[in-house]
Amino acid sequence: MTDVSIECVQxxxxxxxxxxxxxxxxxxRLMPGSGVAGAIHSAAGPGLAEECRKLAPIEPGQAVISGAHDLPNRHVIHCLGPVYGEDxxxxxxxADCYRNALSLADAEGLESIAFPAISTGxxxxxxxxxxxxxVSVIREAGPGLAHVQRVRLVAFSEKDLEAFRSALGQ
Structure with a gap:
């Protein structure tokens, strides 16, 4: 059990x-797309898409883990968020996206994880x-995590940052 700190940055x-x-x-399909997926695949290089082919397809709420390739991190955890109004x-x-990603990170012995605002694009x-x-899921899951100590919420825009800060009560 760890004391998980939650930070948010733009x-x-x-x-x-x-x-x-x-x-x-x-x-x-875990392939490059627009938004977050496009940015991550672009920075990670073609090896990420190659590795992801073997992990796909995934269902809404599911999370899978891959290497980070050319990114400066150890891993990428891929979550398929719900399409609002459809899924x-x-x-x-x-909630399952955040819970499953935290669980995968913890199972890998990772101490830190960064999330975008999943499904908001x-x-x-x-x-x-x-x-x-x-924020609710991260706070709820925190006491049950053995390794994860730091969760970063990464906001793409000032509007996203304000929403995360509001949810955190800052």
Missing amino acids: GDIANQPDIDAIVNAANA EPSDQLL VFGYPLEEATRVA
């Missing part, structure tokens, strides 16, 4: 060199609701 999820694993807001129950599926999840789900 930045690029693909540029978190002091973090053991970053989380990819992936598509079901139901969306709040439980989104093209998947249409309302930002404030999504950040509340994320």
